Amino acid sequence: MEKLQVAIEQARQRREGKGGGQTPPRTPKSAPSTSPARKRVSPRVLPDGLMELWGELPEIKLPKSIGDGRRLVAHLPGGESSHYDILRTKVLIELRKNGWRRVAITSPTGSCGKTTTASNLALGIARQGELRTALFDLDLRRPGIGRVFGTQPDRDISEFLTGAIGFGQQAMRVGSNLAVAIAKHSQADPTKLIAGKKAFEAIDAVEREFAPDVMIFDLPPLLVSDDARAFLRNVDCAILMARAESSTAAQIDMCEREIAEQTNVLGVVLNECRFDEGGQYGQDYNY
Numbered sequence: 001m002e003k004l005q006v007a008i009e010q011a012r013q014r015r016e017g018k019g020g021g022q023t024p025p026r027t028p029k030s031a032p033s034t035s036p037a038r039k040r041v042s043p044r045v046l047p048d049g050l051m052e053l054w055g056e057l058p059e060i061k062l063p064k065s066i067g068d069g070r071r072l073v074a075h076l077p078g079g080e081s082s083h084y085d086i087l088r089t090k091v092l093i094e095l096r097k098n099g100w101r102r103v104a105i106t107s108p109t110g111s112c113g114k115t116t117t118a119s120n121l122a123l124g125i126a127r128q129g130e131l132r133t134a135l136f137d138l139d140l141r142r143p144g145i146g147r148v149f150g151t152q153p154d155r156d157i158s159e160f161l162t163g164a165i166g167f168g169q170q171a172m173r174v175g176s177n178l179a180v181a182i183a184k185h186s187q188a189d190p191t192k193l194i195a196g197k198k199a200f201e202a203i204d205a206v207e208r209e210f211a212p213d214v215m216i217f218d219l220p221p222l223l224v225s226d227d228a229r230a231f232l233r234n235v236d237c238a239i240l241m242a243r244a245e246s247s248t249a250a251q252i253d254m255c256e257r258e259i260a261e262q263t264n265v266l267g268v269v270l271n272e273c274r275f276d277e278g279g280q281y282g283q284d285y286n287y
């Protein structure tokens with residue numbers, strides 16, 4: 001894991017023309033600054049009837065204990081959620097500092113932990129109570145949010161993304177302040193769907209009408225299809241998930257460049273790092 005972090009930092013330094021070859025700093029750096037991404041979010045007046053609007057979303061009841069293999073942990077305080085709580089705090093600091101609201105989660109290849117992390121990040125933010133969060137299942141080749149939350153909506157997210165129905169008819173609610181838009185099944189042509197004008201308009205409407213403070217988008221891997229690349233210009237920043245044992249420094253370097261062409265790189269999360277000999281797994285962060 002250390003070797004991977006060193007390699008990522010060296011690649012960054014080479015990109016920035018600093019030579020590389022040094023041991024990377026362990027303290028987080030602030031997110032890289034400007035990119036062609038969206039403009040900063042501005043303060044807004046909350047729409048009337050906001051609480052009622054959220055209250056009308058059908059509720060997802062989460063298990064009161066963990067351990068059913070879904071790795072849904074961040075709705076409960078305690079040891080299992082601590083890695084996600086650290087990630088939540090780091091993310092919220094960057095969002096506040098930069099005036100950002102929309103965060104994408106992607107990875108070089110599949111199975112790096114995007115869906116697990118997106119879900120637990122959303123739950124961790126919601127657990128704080130004062131922020132409204134919306135989570136979108138936009139990996140339409142391998143949707144996974146429904147599996148993690150253990151439920152399916154009546155209507156598919158594609159109906160929301162094409163503008164056929166509103167967010168209020170599609171999304172579900174966890175507690176009072178987390179809305180989750182779940183994909184019921186995979187799509188034959190996801191790029192067209194998630195990068196279409198209608199999808200961008202539908203997401204803008206959620207921001208206007210439901211006033212989420214944080215919007216999290218679970219995207220497909222960058223090196224497998226065009227979907228994530230096509231969507232990234234629609235967010236303020238992106239987290240790159242890498243899997244400690246299988247993602248390579250070259251893949252991470254390539255993906256950081258790809259993301260930086262479209263939006264801000266919020267940071268790289270190394271998932272499934274082995275922290276101790278007892279076999280505990282968690283995450284490490286490179287911001």
Ligand SMILES: Nc1ncnc2c1ncn2[C@@H]1O[C@H](COP(=O)(O)OP(=O)(O)OP(=O)(O)O)[C@@H](O)[C@H]1O
Pocket residue numbers: 069070071107109110111112113114115116117139142144221271272281282283
């Ligand atoms: N920190 C972790 N420790 C142990 N297992 C994990 C961790 N994070 C994720 N997993 C497991 O790894 C598998 C892949 O995770 P997940 O579905 O979140 O990845 P993904 O990047 O969304 O995959 P895909 O590309 O298929 O959408 C799942 O079985 C999940 O439970």
Ligand SMILES: [Mg+2]
Pocket residue numbers: 114115116139142143144
């Ligand atoms: Mg996934």
